Amino acid sequence: MKSIAVYIATTSGPVRVERVTPERAPQSLVCLGRSSSILPISGDYDDFVRPGSGVIEREFGPHENVSYRLDLSGPITSGRSWQLGFFLAHALSTSGRLALSGDEAVPDEIAVVTGQVDFDLNVVSVDHIPQKLSSLIDALPDMTGCSIRLIVPAGDNHDQAVRTVLPDDIEVISATTAWDACRAVGLGPDDKSVGAQSQTVSILPEQSQAQPTVIRRRPWGIATLTALVVAAGLLAAYLVLGPNFNWINFAGEMRGRIAVSDSEVGSALALGQVKFRLLSRRPPAGRTCADVQFANVPPVLDPVSRAATGGFQESQLKDICGLTFEVEVPDQGRYVALLLKIRSGKRVGGAPSPPSLGGDTPLSGVASWSITLPRHLSEPFAYELILLEARRPIGAEVNQIHGGWPDPGALQDLVRQGIKVQTVDHVVRN
Amino acid sequence: MPTPENMAEARQRFAASELADSVADTAADGAPKSISVSRLYAIASDPGSPMPPDIAAAMLQRPALRAAYRDFLAGAASYSVAEAIAASSEDLPTRRGDGCLIRFLLSQAEPDQVYLVVELDDPGRATPKALVFCDRENFCSVVELTGWRDGVTQLIVETGSDILRMARDPTSSAYLK
Numbered sequence: 001m002k003s004i005a006v007y008i009a010t011t012s013g014p015v016r017v018e019r020v021t022p023e024r025a026p027q028s029l030v031c032l033g034r035s036s037s038i039l040p041i042s043g044d045y046d047d048f049v050r051p052g053s054g055v056i057e058r059e060f061g062p063h064e065n066v067s068y069r070l071d072l073s074g075p076i077t078s079g080r081s082w083q084l085g086f087f088l089a090h091a092l093s094t095s096g097r098l099a100l101s102g103d104e105a106v107p108d109e110i111a112v113v114t115g116q117v118d119f120d121l122n123v124v125s126v127d128h129i130p131q132k133l134s135s136l137i138d139a140l141p142d143m144t145g146c147s148i149r150l151i152v153p154a155g156d157n158h159d160q161a162v163r164t165v166l167p168d169d170i171e172v173i174s175a176t177t178a179w180d181a182c183r184a185v186g187l188g189p190d191d192k193s194v195g196a197q198s199q200t201v202s203i204l205p206e207q208s209q210a211q212p213t214v215i216r217r218r219p220w221g222i223a224t225l226t227a228l229v230v231a232a233g234l235l236a237a238y239l240v241l242g243p244n245f246n247w248i249n250f251a252g253e254m255r256g257r258i259a260v261s262d263s264e265v266g267s268a269l270a271l272g273q274v275k276f277r278l279l280s281r282r283p284p285a286g287r288t289c290a291d292v293q294f295a296n297v298p299p300v301l302d303p304v305s306r307a308a309t310g311g312f313q314e315s316q317l318k319d320i321c322g323l324t325f326e327v328e329v330p331d332q333g334r335y336v337a338l339l340l341k342i343r344s345g346k347r348v349g350g351a352p353s354p355p356s357l358g359g360d361t362p363l364s365g366v367a368s369w370s371i372t373l374p375r376h377l378s379e380p381f382a383y384e385l386i387l388l389e390a391r392r393p394i395g396a397e398v399n400q401i402h403g404g405w406p407d408p409g410a411l412q413d414l415v416r417q418g419i420k421v422q423t424v425d426h427v428v429r430n
Numbered sequence: 431m432p433t434p435e436n437m438a439e440a441r442q443r444f445a446a447s448e449l450a451d452s453v454a455d456t457a458a459d460g461a462p463k464s465i466s467v468s469r470l471y472a473i474a475s476d477p478g479s480p481m482p483p484d485i486a487a488a489m490l491q492r493p494a495l496r497a498a499y500r501d502f503l504a505g506a507a508s509y510s511v512a513e514a515i516a517a518s519s520e521d522l523p524t525r526r527g528d529g530c531l532i533r534f535l536l537s538q539a540e541p542d543q544v545y546l547v548v549e550l551d552d553p554g555r556a557t558p559k560a561l562v563f564c565d566r567e568n569f570c571s572v573v574e575l576t577g578w579r580d581g582v583t584q585l586i587v588e589t590g591s592d593i594l595r596m597a598r599d600p601t602s603s604a605y606l607k
Contacts, residue, residue: 019539021538021539022538023535023537023538023539023545024535024538024545025535025537025545025547025584026547026549026582026584027577027579027582027584029584029586031586034539034540036543036585036586036587036588038577038585038586042577043577043579046579069537069538069539071539
């Protein structure tokens, strides 16, 4: 597990985040070099942490203590461009990967960060990029021995950084959201497989489905733009943000097909031989959603109960970190696809459903697809799922749906072709 | 500004110490020849006034001067916090005053540091600029209070600091000015 040191780019040179410590004091604060000197940005940091006004406790809490103490190697006395670096430091600290000052071990990587973060975790541009980079260059002799990533707000700040002549081994990374900064250092929801055909999917912020732009300065000194756009991210973006889907209202005939039988009342839906379960993901006792998201702590999975109307009962965001869609096929030779349409709200990140739920490979046993939700919803997270099942590959039909969300007629055509179709509605509220 | 009553009381104290209108000093190095009552009052009552070295040196040697300073302090304080509850077994007992609370929390990050927290019952009232602890011999220690938020402020102090030494003494009193 790589340790990463976080530095805040300032006009006076990079300032290291020495550590982040949960405290029981009523207010979060920033101290200078582990001393009792409290820096004047402490009030703003407290706002940045505090639930309601800030994002840290919302994203990385709740914590049994009520505040944090963050120690810096040098003074930062004004501005808010420290916010992105502090956010990254909290994320790394939660995952146990923040390189602590004073440890004998040299950090594996260094992240030099500047950027402001708004309430929705968008990264906002900052001033004085040229001066900050000039001071960074001056300080580089003290930072040798590990790779350096310079994370700056996307847009003008990124352009300024790219135009600056920096040493060859510095990667310049643009961040549109705070999660981009986390991903740049390898943080994110776990992506390990769960079970033979299950998959937990790393999901990235709605606003930045694509990878952050990374520029590695080659040894020969030519800045080369390497835009890393992951196909999975694009597909997810297409699914989530893509064409202006005109979500259908199923005709009565279709609704009839998905009516809930008495035997199905509970937590599972049945579609032919296929069973679908909606599970909420919550942290184990004493742990937080941040632990689940960043520290690979296995979540507790609770079935979401069915509603009398045939959908699922609403969930409360405060109780859950995300959702898992679980499909179980008892017999071999079934082809299943699961498609997601978000009607409102955002999820944290995005990735396509796993291949086993793509309709082109036969499925037997259990497959699952997990998504992570943000710790704050500006509007309810409302979505619908289409579950398709057939005895033959249905990848082509699924791709057609990806190309444009189907109208009722198209879905009826699928039914006529022998494909079973079922929809699922669900809402998560703050 | 000193009130006539304050000044009269201080002069009376000084007179009892045979110091009349000023404190004469003929022995101590660094101590002044005399300290006017009005100057002592100004220092005690002005929240932002630091303790001048000459007055500090004189107060170390002159119990009457310390007593006068404390009287001025008590008169000027926005909040006074009496002795800690006798039965308190805490190393750093919480102090409850009329309209305020002073409490101490050990730092999780640094074992040699303590959070000194001051909370006002009415966040809308003017916030004090300084906290003073005084012991039975009228030796006092002052810390500046900044960063008030919603009637709460906190600072970090070293476990060996004067202010904590006095705070540990259950017979000491605290003033917010």
